[in-house]
Amino acid sequence: GDVYKRQGINAEYMGALIKKINIFEMESSGNQARRLRKPEFIKVNEIKPDKTGYNVYLKVVDVQSDVSVKRYDNSSLLIRDAVCGDETGVVDVRLKGESAERLQKGKVIAIRNGRVEVIKGHIRLEVDRWGKVTEEDHAINTVGSKNVSETVYEKVVANRS
Numbered sequence: 001g002d003v004y005k006r007q008g009i010n011a012e013y014m015g016a017l018i019k020k021i022n023i024f025e026m027e028s029s030g031n032q033a034r035r036l037r038k039p040e041f042i043k044v045n046e047i048k049p050d051k052t053g054y055n056v057y058l059k060v061v062d063v064q065s066d067v068s069v070k071r072y073d074n075s076s077l078l079i080r081d082a083v084c085g086d087e088t089g090v091v092d093v094r095l096k097g098e099s100a101e102r103l104q105k106g107k108v109i110a111i112r113n114g115r116v117e118v119i120k121g122h123i124r125l126e127v128d129r130w131g132k133v134t135e136e137d138h139a140i141n142t143v144g145s146k147n148v149s150e151t152v153y154e155k156v157v158a159n160r161s
Contacts, residue, residue, distance in 0.1 A: 039112055045088035045146070047116060049123050049153045054114040056125075058084035058093065059140040060107050066100075084109070084125075089146035092124045099133040110136045121152045 039055040047054060060082055067079045080100035084093045093111075095103055102109055113131040116123050127133055 041110075043088040044086050044091050044144070044148060047091060047123065047125065047148055049116055049118045052113070052115040054116065054125065055110070055112050056114065057086060057108060057110050057136060057138045057140060058091075059086065059143055060084050060103055060105050060109065061090055061143055063103055063105055083147070085143040086140050087142055087144055089144040089148050091147070092122070092149040094124055094126050095133060096127075099127055099131075102133050102135055108136045108138050108140055110134050110138065118153055118155075121154060122149050123151070123153065124149060 041055045041057055044056065044058070047056070062083045064081045064083065068076045069079060070076055077097060078100045079094065079096050080103045082093050082095075082103045083090050084103075085091060093103070111125065111127055111131065111133055114125050114127050115131070117126055118124075
């Protein structure tokens, strides 16, 4: 405030002006505070091909395979395939790295921001670097028998004539 008084500028006016400038900079740069939304979890039977951003609770029914891949820096990457599901059905799941260690038979996991890949016509739920896998206390007592990964999907190319 003293600097402004020496120059003959009203300190209150300058304070208000600086506050307006800071608010404008925040709004224009996109750094304004955003409220986080609660994730909406879906059921296995709602999973469709080539979509992203899935949030789903799953119970690990069966761990099918473990593969350890050697990386260029001589470290190893664990890749684990499993069948997981909820009351509405089951789906094939592939997780890598630390996420793969959470795939243990009988455990309930939550996949947040998962994506679906179509491999040889069948869907598989995966988690990339933007997704998250956590162990949960969510109760899934029974697991449905319908395997949504058994459905064959075919890519249709539109004829442009």
